[in-house]
Amino acid sequence: MIHSSLSPSSAYRWRRCPASAWVAKNAPNESSVEAEAGTAAHAIAAYCIEHDMPVAEANGIVSGKKIPADDGSVKLLQEYVDLVLLLYNPDNDLLFVEKELDLSDIYRLSNQRGTVDAAIISPDACTIRVLDLKWGRGDVQAENNDQLLIYAAAVLSEATKMGCHIDRVEMIIFQPRVSTVPRIWAVDATEIGNRLVTLCAEAQIASVCYDSDVPPADDKYIPGEKQCRWCYAAKTGCEAQMRFIERELSMNFTDGASVNAVTTKIPLLTNERLATMYPCLNMLEKLVGDLRTEMLRRMVNGAAMPGYKIVEGRPGNRQWRDEAEAEKLLRRFKLKFDEMYTSTLSSPTIVERVLKKAGSLARLEKMNAIVYRKPGRPAVAIETDPRPPMVPVDLEFDDISGHADQPGNQSTTNLNVKGGS
Numbered sequence: 001m002i003h004s005s006l007s008p009s010s011a012y013r014w015r016r017c018p019a020s021a022w023v024a025k026n027a028p029n030e031s032s033v034e035a036e037a038g039t040a041a042h043a044i045a046a047y048c049i050e051h052d053m054p055v056a057e058a059n060g061i062v063s064g065k066k067i068p069a070d071d072g073s074v075k076l077l078q079e080y081v082d083l084v085l086l087l088y089n090p091d092n093d094l095l096f097v098e099k100e101l102d103l104s105d106i107y108r109l110s111n112q113r114g115t116v117d118a119a120i121i122s123p124d125a126c127t128i129r130v131l132d133l134k135w136g137r138g139d140v141q142a143e144n145n146d147q148l149l150i151y152a153a154a155v156l157s158e159a160t161k162m163g164c165h166i167d168r169v170e171m172i173i174f175q176p177r178v179s180t181v182p183r184i185w186a187v188d189a190t191e192i193g194n195r196l197v198t199l200c201a202e203a204q205i206a207s208v209c210y211d212s213d214v215p216p217a218d219d220k221y222i223p224g225e226k227q228c229r230w231c232y233a234a235k236t237g238c239e240a241q242m243r244f245i246e247r248e249l250s251m252n253f254t255d256g257a258s259v260n261a262v263t264t265k266i267p268l269l270t271n272e273r274l275a276t277m278y279p280c281l282n283m284l285e286k287l288v289g290d291l292r293t294e295m296l297r298r299m300v301n302g303a304a305m306p307g308y309k310i311v312e313g314r315p316g317n318r319q320w321r322d323e324a325e326a327e328k329l330l331r332r333f334k335l336k337f338d339e340m341y342t343s344t345l346s347s348p349t350i351v352e353r354v355l356k357k358a359g360s361l362a363r364l365e366k367m368n369a370i371v372y373r374k375p376g377r378p379a380v381a382i383e384t385d386p387r388p389p390m391v392p393v394d395l396e397f398d399d400i401s402g403h404a405d406q407p408g409n410q411s412t413t414n415l416n417v418k419g420g421s
Contacts, residue, residue, distance in 0.1 A: 004111070004112045004114060005025070005112070005210045006021060006210070007114065008146070008151060010024060011199075012147070014206040015203075015206070016222055016227040017223065018202070018205040018220045018222070019216040019220040019221040019222075020221075020227060021210040022209045022210055022215065023231060023232055024232065025210055027232035038136060039065070040065035041073075042133060042135070043065045044058050044077060045081050045084075045117075047061075048078075049081055049084050049085065052085075055081060070353065070357070076176035079174075079180050080133050080174050084097075084131060088120050092122065093120050093123075094121040094123075095118070095120055096116060096118065096119040096120075096121075096155070099119065100114070101116055101154040106153045106200075107200060109203060109204070114150065114154065116132075116151045116154070118130075118131040119155045121155065121159045121162070121164060123165075125168075126167040127168040127170065128159055128166055128169055128170070129170045130151045130152045130169070130170070131174060132173050134173060136177070137177050139178055139385075139386075140173050141173065141183055141384070142183035143183075143185040144185070145173065148172075148173070149192070149195055149196075152169050166189045168186065168187075169186070169191075170184055171186070171187075221241075223241040223244035223245075228283055229283075235293075244280075244283075245280050245287065248276070248277060248280045249277055296310075352367065355367065
């Protein structure tokens with residue numbers, strides 16, 4: 001397989017900050033439990049689509065890859081498989097599953113490849129559909145999605161080479177662990193070509209940065225909330241990002257008086273100024289966390305940091321070395337049963353899992369009738385967030401120390417909601 005220097009999955013980053021392509025080239029190849037789960041879900045789904053097999057049967061037999069069988073994951077992945085097969089008409093359509101596409105003509109650069117999760121060419125309907133399975137929980141929108149745009153352009157090129165006339169392009173994000181409703185971005189085929197003009201120009205700049213043997217020039221580092229979120233440079237202290245945040249928040253991180261001055265002025269900020277500063281908060285919170293992690297990592301590995309040392313943190317909770325031995329000792333103490341043991345009612349989630357496994361749907365319905373769930377706390381979100389707006393009726397602050405819910409698009413404060421939503 002040819003290695004692609006400009007991955008479609010990171011196009012949101014290198015299109016906005018060309019220097020990030022160089023950073024990614026020199027970053028360590030790290031994985032995570034979530035990434036491995038996503039890889040397994042994609043492999044299982046592809047096998048099920050190609051062999052017309054239920055996810056429950058294929059789970060674990062595809063190169064040993066497996067997703068949890070008891071937390072609803074199998075059912076959610078089956079929804080994706082069913083969606084692809086529902087959209088595909090085997091009598092007239094052409095289906096691609098986990099197909100490697102040549103992106104060289106899309107970028108106007110050599111040796112560029114990418115793998116699309118699923119794509120359907122429907123000549124009779126003059127339509128192509130590109131589907132992208134997202135297994136994570138970070139909300140991903142389809143509209144203006146850079147990765148979908150690149151894959152759609154490549155599939156459109158394939159269809160044209162086959163002699164198909166295409167008028168409509170549908171780009172679909174299916175993220176079952178967030179919502180089982182597909183997110184669809186539909187455009188005329190001509191719109192794809194129009195958007196490629198800008199993308200190609202950005203790809204050329206990012207490619208020059210990638211091919212460089214030395215760090216790119218400062219003007220090629222272009223910070224922003226979206227491109228900095230998963231960038232390796234942001235984890236290790238990107239100077240361009242720090243300067244950007246300092247400029248936007250009118251503060252100097254190394255000057256305590258500057259930070260305090262901004263803090264005292266917060267209640268006096270206009271709504272407009274607060275709204276312009278707000279997008280930087282997620283970047284700032286992530287930056288702080290990444291810097292703390294990097295500082296600790298280096299010092300644990302022996303680095304000397306002027307003015308700092310490694311100490312033992314707060315000890316963990318006390319626990320029995322041997323529970324069986326402890327139980328015998330407490331019995332000799334003649335402690336009462338309720339002094340030795342504690343018990344609580346199982347949560348609705350645990351009971352639901354038991355009832356589902358037993359197939360007790362009638363009991364599950366009765367259980368749900370007595371289950372209550374507290375409403376979510378008010379959260380600040382961007383206007384394009386799919387959730388409906390809350391009506392701020394009689395909200396009462398009991399703690400004004402805000403914190404970020406998820407890096408990227410929202411934050412919450414500790415509020416009591418007295419009425420209305």
